[in-house]
Amino acid sequence: MRKFSMVLMCLLLSASVLAACSGGSKTAGGDNQGSGSDGSGSGGTTATTDAGKSEDDITQKKITIKIHYPLPDQKDLRAQEDDKIKRFTEKYPNVTIVKDDWQYSVNEIGIKMASNEAPTFYNTFATEAQMLVERGWVADISDLYNKWEYKDEMNPLLQNQFMVDGKVYGVTQNGYITSTMINKALLDAKQVPVPPLDWTWDDMYNTAKGAADVKKGISGIAPMGKGNEAGWNWTNFLFEAGGEIQKVENGKYTAAFNSDAGVKALDFYKKLRWEANAIPKDWALGWSDALNAFQQGRTAMVIAGAYDVIDAALNQGGLKPENVLAYPMPAAEKGGKHYGILGGNYLVINPNATKDEQEMAFRYITFDYFTDKGLEALEGNIQERKSNNKYFVPAPLNYFKDDSEYGKKVAAIYDKYDNVYKYDPNLFGLLDGKPEAQYGTQDYYGAMSNVVQELFSKKDTDSKKQLDDAAKLVQTKFFDEIKPQQ
């Protein structure tokens, strides 16, 4: 009897292992029309309760959507999201919301899509748009977007980042133009004057050189030197020098970053490294390493999206708002453009979800957009942070236009609180956002990372040769393989 029980348990265990490993039947593979879903789609389930009456009325259908949900330590954001879920399900009582706190990662999205485990909608970044569209990992939501009443009020600068070949693939939440953040306290400590806001590469060079204190391990500037971020950081300088990543002629993509502008931008990096000795001695810093260095007071300048740097510096690093200055990227020369790469946060919808799930996800994403409830949630967030002695750092760019009625209401809320970080009002007039290349951007960044690393490690590199070699590699390995979306 005992033996029999053990065997029974073994069989049950085997069965449960098999059950756990069996994937749900996919709605992918082209058939994501949503009709006749058996409820096993990745994004959620759809079932028509009363086929005769409510076939076309999505509000009458039983739909489950798996939503993008904040991480456990983001308690205030979770509380906001819970409130939104409550209000949403009051309006759509047939909808069931499943929370999923998976946060987008380029290393994980492929696995999520393969296993049909990605939420019905998920967060992502502007840098990922082309890759996600190329892979087919985001749904084309053009129909939903074009029918939406607020589509014309969206900030076009940000929204256009997720529009590829005229199709809409995501909804923007907020964004930024890559900027330079300055730790004023470190400049003061070395009596380095604060540069003008309309600054140039020369100003950046002098500021970095003056603020660097090698003996104390403080660098003047920390250009990222590890991972694809190294290429991303450098590309801002490429743009400022008037260069481009790629050019398109007759549908063929050609590497263009090995231009004179590219050489000029790379030579500027060389000057910072070898002439000014202004970058960290241990320069292999990724995005988070560089941000940490800034908030720890180990570098006077860092290049990234303003929100991320400032929020970490104020709320984790304990820096004072008056010592954290947001600057545009410097112009190559006086009167030049302050180009910075456009970036932002987006919500995109899972193409494996059924049409009904996609529509309900779209309704959920845009539920608070341009509404008073959205304003209430924002104010609640600021108050919550104030009660915790934390600062609220507004995104430099929002999904709405700053000069719109809604934008003015938001600005009025910001003005009410002293824990809201205030950007220099002249900053926004100087920011020149430039979108990334349309295809193969991450591959290009990866190749440029090696170029930057070689330049930082060897003193007398030949910039032109380095760029030509990288361009040849990127061209043959990646750009020649590009098949633009039809």
Add this chain to the structure above:
Amino acid sequence: MGEPATAMLKPEAKSEPAGRRTSRWKKHLWGYLFILPAIVIFILFLWVPIIKGAVYSFFTIDFVKGNTFVGFDNYARVLHDPDVWTAVKNTLYYMFLTVIIGFWVPIVASIAISELRFFQGFARIAAYLPFVVPGVVLYGMWRWMYDPVGPINGLLSSFGVEPVSFISDGRWSMISIVFMETWQQFGSAMLIYLAGVLSIPRDWYEAAEIDGAGVWNRIRYITIPSIRNLIVLMFILQIIGTSQAYQSQLALLDGGPNNTTLTYALLIVKYAFNQLDYGSATALGMLMFIVLSLLGLLQFKMNKEDY
């Protein structure tokens, strides 16, 4: 329970009658049922991925639009990629460094600890403790140790040596990783060696001591010959393990600077998760699988000889 003894003494018939086969099946049925979960788990999590990997290496993988058969294109692509050869060289260099810098450390530590008369337990725990340090803490801690104004450079500067960029300088980066890993991992191997050393009969040592053998001679003529097979086995296991290394290289330097810490396994990870080219990644994985299988066979053969 079981067959009668007379039945077991009978010579095997060339073709068993059906009744006999059923009876033998019944005899082993319980055993098969007991190992069923293990078999299921092995098939699902070991053999299915291996076979799927082999199949995927001949396809362009697209989880949404569907896979496309490309024959040997993935293999051709990776074999023409100069990064692959850089990664192979780096991996061999890393394996060499781990042998030179790290392989002898646990052997020496185990012998030294076995010779201790007091505090042997404390020494064992102290040596093993780094092994339980989580990866994130380890990398943060050693990043600080290697910092240009960190303790190691502080020590060097007290002797008038210029600060060394242990992480960013391509000449030092792989060596720095190996030192860090040796510090963390020698305790685990040390315990295995220690078990081997402590299993050597004490009377051999006592006899040697009576014959006038000192510590060095005891180690040379008793300890090392006694654990020789264990050393060879651990060496093969280390070769297999280090050939697949990528964690530290990824976490500390992402393969940089300028690809000097790009190992073969890290390149597979980059193909799969940076370039999202799972087909080429699995092709690289299959090439590695062939090489490691040969090493695995060698280890298996040695195990067989040992037991």
